[in-house]
Amino acid sequence: MGAIDVWAQITTERMAAQPWLAPLLRWTGQDSDRILPTVASTVDAMDAAGVDVSILSAWYGPNGSLISNEEVSEQIDTAPGRLRGLASVNLNRPMEAVREIRKWVDGKRFVGVRVVPWLWELTPDDRRYYPIYAACVDAGVPFCTQIGHTGPLLTSETGRPLPYLERVMLDFPELVVVGGHVGFPWIDQLLTMTIKFPNFHVDTSAYAVHRLPPAFVEYMKGPGRSRVMFGTNWPMLSPARCLEKLAELGLDDENREAFLSGNARRVFNLG
Numbered sequence: 317m318g319a320i321d322v323w324a325q326i327t328t329e330r331m332a333a334q335p336w337l338a339p340l341l342r343w344t345g346q347d348s349d350r351i352l353p354t355v356a357s358t359v360d361a362m363d364a365a366g367v368d369v370s371i372l373s374a375w376y377g378p379n380g381s382l383i384s385n386e387e388v389s390e391q392i393d394t395a396p397g398r399l400r401g402l403a404s405v406n407l408n409r410p411m412e413a414v415r416e417i418r419k420w421v422d423g424k425r426f427v428g429v430r431v432v433p434w435l436w437e438l439t440p441d442d443r444r445y446y447p448i449y450a451a452c453v454d455a456g457v458p459f460c461t462q463i464g465h466t467g468p469l470l471t472s473e474t475g476r477p478l479p480y481l482e483r484v485m486l487d488f489p490e491l492v493v494v495g496g497h498v499g500f501p502w503i504d505q506l507l508t509m510t511i512k513f514p515n516f517h518v519d520t521s522a523y524a525v526h527r528l529p530p531a532f533v534e535y536m537k538g539p540g541r542s543r544v545m546f547g548t549n550w551p552m553l554s555p556a557r558c559l560e561k562l563a564e565l566g567l568d569d570e571n572r573e574a575f576l577s578g579n580a581r582r583v584f585n586l587g
Contacts, residue, residue: 318368320580323496323521323547325373326391327351331382336468353551355394365555374404377435385420392425402430410447417451427584430460433474441483449488463495477505485513497522503531510539521547526561541571545580
C-alpha cells in the first residue's frame with residue numbers, strides 16, 4: 317500500500333491572499349501563485365511520491381471560510397478514489413458548527429474535523445470548541461488540530477499541548493485527537509500525552525522528514541510507533557520533498573509502514 321498524507325489542502329485565492337501566509341512563503345521559497353494547486357496537480361504530486369490518499373482540509377477562521385466544506389467536497393468529487401476531506405467550522409457559531417459536522421462528516425468522504433487554533437487565537441480548551449468535540453465523538457471521527465510553534469506571525473501559545481489539549485482529553489476521554497506539525501518545541505510533552513491518552517496522535521506535516529527534530533525521531537521509534545502519521549502541508553511542501561530522505565530515519569519495516577499508512581488507515585478508518 318502507498319502512503320497516506322493526513323494534512324493537505326488545495327488552497328483558494330482568498331487563502332493565498334492572507335497576510336499571515338507571508339512568513340510561510342518566505343521559508344519555503346514560494347510565492348502566492350505557486351500555492352494554488354488544482355486537483356490534477358495534487359494527484360500528480362501524490363503519484364510522484366507514491367501517495368495513495370491525501371486528506372484535504374477545509375479552513376475556517378473568524379472572518380469566514382478560507383477553504384469551505386463545499387469546496388473540499390467538490391475537490392473530492394474530482395478524484396474520489398484518491399482524496400478524502402476534513403471539515404472545518406465557525407467556532408463563534410457553535411450550533412451552526414455542529415450542524416455542519418452532521419451534514420458533511422460521514423466517516424467515508426469526510427473523515428474528521430480540523431480547527432487550526434492559532435487562526436482563532438483560542439487555545440483548545442476554550443468553551444467554543446466543546447460542542448465540536450462532542451460532535452466528533454458522536455460521529456466517530458478524529459478531531460485534528462495543530463500543535464507546536466506557529467509559523468505565521470501569530471501566537472504559538474495555542475499550540476502548547478500541556479495544559480490546554482490535556483484538559484480537552486481529560487474532559488473528552490472518547491475523543492480521538494491528531495496534533496499536526498510535530499509539536500516543536502514541546503517534544504517532551506508528546507511523551508506525556510502519549511502515555512496518558514491512548515487516543516492521542518501526531519502527524520509530521522510541515523516537515524521534510526530529514527528535518528524532524530532528533531528527539532521526535534526517537535519518539536517515532538519508541539512510544540510513538542503507533543501514534544505518528546505522515547503529513548505534508550501540501551502545497552507548502554510536496555510529498556516527494558517530504559519523503560526524499562526517509563531512509564535516513566532508520567525506521568524498521570514495521571515502523572515505516574505504520575508511519576506512512578498503517579496508523580492513518582486505523583485512525584481515520586480508511587480500510
